[in-house]
Amino acid sequence: MNATLxxxxxxxxxxxxxxxxxxxDDLGLRPALLARYRDLxxxxxxxxxxxxxxxxxxxxxxxxxxDLARDKAPAGPAGEALRKQLLHVERDIRRAAAAGVGGxxxxxxxxxxxxxxxxxxxxxxxxxxxxxxSIGVDGEVVDCDExxxxxxxxxxxxxxxxEKAARTRADIDALIVxxxxxxxxxxxxxxxxxxxxxxxATVGTRQQGLFDFNMMSRMLALGSPAGRLTDTRRRRxxxxxxxxxxxxxxxxxxxxxxxxxxxxxxxxxxxxxxRLPRMVELxxxxxxxxxxxxxRYDASRHDGYFEGFGENALSPQDTGIxxxxxxxxxxxxxxxxxxxxxxxxxxxxxxxxxxxxxHDILEESSLGRGQFAFGVRSVQLASLAIGxxxxxxLQSTSSNLPQLxxxxxxxxxxxxxxxxxxxxxxxxxxxxxxRYLVSAAAMQSRAFPAFTYDPTAGEGLASRFxxxxxxxxxxxxxxxRFDYADAALQRVAxxxxxxxxxxxxxxxxxxxxxxxxxxxxxxGHMIPVADWLRRPAGAGDHDVPCxxxxxxxxxxxxxxxxxxxxxxxxxCLENWHRLQELGGVHNSHAERLLARERATWEEEKRxxxxxxxxxxxxxxxxxxxxxxxxxxxxxxxxxAPEAEPERSPDEAYIExxxxxxxxxxxxxxxxxxxxxxxxxxxxxxxxxxxYRQLVEAAESCQLGIIHPGKPLxxxxxxxxxxxxxxxxxx
Numbered sequence: 001m002n003a004t005l006x007x008x009x010x011x012x013x014x015x016x017x018x019x020x021x022x023x024x025d026d027l028g029l030r031p032a033l034l035a036r037y038r039d040l041x042x043x044x045x046x047x048x049x050x051x052x053x054x055x056x057x058x059x060x061x062x063x064x065x066x067d068l069a070r071d072k073a074p075a076g077p078a079g080e081a082l083r084k085q086l087l088h089v090e091r092d093i094r095r096a097a098a099a100g101v102g103g104x105x106x107x108x109x110x111x112x113x114x115x116x117x118x119x120x121x122x123x124x125x126x127x128x129x130x131x132x133x134s135i136g137v138d139g140e141v142v143d144c145d146e147x148x149x150x151x152x153x154x155x156x157x158x159x160x161x162x163e164k165a166a167r168t169r170a171d172i173d174a175l176i177v178x179x180x181x182x183x184x185x186x187x188x189x190x191x192x193x194x195x196x197x198x199x200x201a202t203v204g205t206r207q208q209g210l211f212d213f214n215m216m217s218r219m220l221a222l223g224s225p226a227g228r229l230t231d232t233r234r235r236r237x238x239x240x241x242x243x244x245x246x247x248x249x250x251x252x253x254x255x256x257x258x259x260x261x262x263x264x265x266x267x268x269x270x271x272x273x274x275r276l277p278r279m280v281e282l283x284x285x286x287x288x289x290x291x292x293x294x295x296r297y298d299a300s301r302h303d304g305y306f307e308g309f310g311e312n313a314l315s316p317q318d319t320g321i322x323x324x325x326x327x328x329x330x331x332x333x334x335x336x337x338x339x340x341x342x343x344x345x346x347x348x349x350x351x352x353x354x355x356x357x358x359h360d361i362l363e364e365s366s367l368g369r370g371q372f373a374f375g376v377r378s379v380q381l382a383s384l385a386i387g388x389x390x391x392x393x394l395q396s397t398s399s400n401l402p403q404l405x406x407x408x409x410x411x412x413x414x415x416x417x418x419x420x421x422x423x424x425x426x427x428x429x430x431x432x433x434x435r436y437l438v439s440a441a442a443m444q445s446r447a448f449p450a451f452t453y454d455p456t457a458g459e460g461l462a463s464r465f466x467x468x469x470x471x472x473x474x475x476x477x478x479x480x481r482f483d484y485a486d487a488a489l490q491r492v493a494x495x496x497x498x499x500x501x502x503x504x505x506x507x508x509x510x511x512x513x514x515x516x517x518x519x520x521x522x523x524g525h526m527i528p529v530a531d532w533l534r535r536p537a538g539a540g541d542h543d544v545p546c547x548x549x550x551x552x553x554x555x556x557x558x559x560x561x562x563x564x565x566x567x568x569x570x571x572c573l574e575n576w577h578r579l580q581e582l583g584g585v586h587n588s589h590a591e592r593l594l595a596r597e598r599a600t601w602e603e604e605k606r607x608x609x610x611x612x613x614x615x616x617x618x619x620x621x622x623x624x625x626x627x628x629x630x631x632x633x634x635x636x637x638x639x640a641p642e643a644e645p646e647r648s649p650d651e652a653y654i655e656x657x658x659x660x661x662x663x664x665x666x667x668x669x670x671x672x673x674x675x676x677x678x679x680x681x682x683x684x685x686x687x688x689x690x691y692r693q694l695v696e697a698a699e700s701c702q703l704g705i706i707h708p709g710k711p712l713x714x715x716x717x718x719x720x721x722x723x724x725x726x727x728x729x730x
Contacts, residue, residue, distance in 0.1 A: 024559065239285070269341075441503045
């Protein structure tokens with residue numbers, strides 16, 4: 001072992017840098033795949049969000065400005081100037097939100113307009129201000145910071161609860177009116193109701209002089225109907241009416257409502273138990289009111305039933321009309337499944353929605369051997385979901401929440417309990433990286449995978465459990481193309497996996513787990529972490545895991561990863577594999593069954609060929625098993641797949657039969673590129689895009705099967721550079 005490799009191996013095994021290796025504390029490094037994202041305020045993406053009322057409850061500022069530009073800016077060149085100005089206002093608001101400034105969108109819009117037009121055209125200020133007043137929504141502007149989960153979920157919970165309360169309050173108001181009418185009609189026909197002063201009170205002040213109320217009282221007494229409310233029925237109606245008017249679950253204006261938002265599981269459970277008798281009372285009153293208002297109350301049948309009406313009489317439909325309890329558990333340092341109070345709350349039958357905020361999934365203790373690590377919590381939570389059965393569970397990072405508004409609404413409106421587990425990076429963990437990027441990196445690296453468990457989605461786990469929000473869920477680690485210039489300033493492109501070690505590199509607290517290797521120390525024994533973890537046991541004992549990073553000057557660096565972090569990455573990957581199995585990805589039971597069936601089919605085929613050979617009959621050509629064997633009687637060789645025709649290097653085309661359906665090209669331009677019936681890509685319309693998009697698609701294709709050919713538009717800007725970039729793919 002040479003001296004350079006020896007130093008690198010020593011650091012990997014001990015975590016102590018020596019010789020030419022350097023600590024990275026002050027180098028401003030970040031994972032290579034994050035190199036292009038220096039200032040997110042210059043990009044249009046999902047943040048900041050605007051918390052609005054109504055169905056969506058949260059809208060990206062980008063979407064709001066897009067709608068505004070469509071409505072206010074004329075199509076084509078005539079509206080280009082206004083569109084640019086609207087984008088300037090959007091960027092200013094995004095910068096303010098990233099700096100921690102909050103407030104209503106309308107107020108932040110006005111501030112941004114004043115700032116951008118302070119020394120400019122007054123007419124432009126008027127136009128932009130008028131455009132701001134035309135925005136159809138308003139609400140708090142929130143960025144992707146540690147306060148986002150609670151603000152977003154609390155707002156969404158209030159929106160859904162208001163909708164629910166409005167329906168129940170309308171039912172209660174209608175019952176109050178009906179019962180009041182019954183009592184009023186009974187009073188009118190009573191002796192007290194026929195008194196002159198009572199009759200005078202029913203007529204307006206201006207008209208009182210037109211009537212002789214004494215004579216009216218005597219006349220009504222002569223024609224008084226015999227049918228009156230019995231004392232028992234009147235008391236029953238008056239009791240129900242007093243309960244409906246005095247209840248605090250859906251109070252009328254002026255009545256103090258109950259509080260349904262808590263910061264502990266115990267507080268929510270105690271409040272529910274304390275209010276349970278009032279819930280029973282309200283359900284009983286509403287049931288009596290409905291029977292009385294419809295004239296269906298039968299004392300012989302219903303008196304006994306309502307006399308014994310208690311907690312056990314409440315049905316799920318009865319409890320479903322009441323507000324749900326909201327619990328926010330902030331910055332949980334331990335695994336969710338180990339919280340006894342939380343488990344008791346979720347399994348108690350209480351209509352509760354729980355938000356568990358996690359701000360740190362890289363505690364130093366978790367990097368030690370034998371300690372719970374990042375992915376363990378996700379597996380615990382998934383197991384918890386399956387164990388509880390009827391609890392809706394959603395786990396995600398804060399960066400992904402704008403994509404999940406429909407699922408959040410589903411969890412908040414579902415009749416069963418719901419648990420939301422969200423990770424958000426704090427400023428201490430992010431260093432100079434935006435917290436949005438660090439939160440996104442947690443999901444990318446499998447440190448905090450996203451998943452949903454919906455008990456109403458179907459009967460089986462395959463229907464209920466979903467990993468679809470994770471990038472490339474079929475892979476161990478997401479892989480992306482990374483382009484850089486080498487020492488000779490030549491373009492180099494390679495596929496780079498984003499692992500747990502990359503995520504740890506975003507956290508300055510864990511700089512000690514990395515050491516920078518000078519360029520003259522780079523060697524073939526430094527292999528990417530993902531490849532190092534795939535090595536067979538005992539193979540490549542002298543190899544050390546490393547990752548690519550860039551410094552503040554965008555210079556490429558290679559970092560050796562110590563063994564503690566490498567082993568933590570291994571445990572994280574193992575836990576990701578468990579989640580994959582729950583989500584039906586690379587299910588070991590299914591793969592074992594498939595292998596057994598394949599072996600059985602191959603053995604039967606071998607015997608069939610031997611039997612045919614013994615009789616002198618022509619044998620069928622061997623067929624590669626693919627999980628579904630052809631009919632046993634088929635002996636003719638299967639036709640070979642159609643080969644790609646010879647192509648001119650000037651022609652743009654895709655080797656369709658080799659396509660792996662990675663979506664890279666369709667994400668660039670889904671009008672130029674499309675999928676055939678086998679979900680394999682082909683060029684649908686060459687005129688629907690640019691030559692630049694063709695070249696970019698070729699560069700991003702993991703299999704190198706896109707050939708851009710020659711450009712159709714000889715006047716397209718930058719063709720000289722694009723033709724040079726296209727050469728490797730012609």
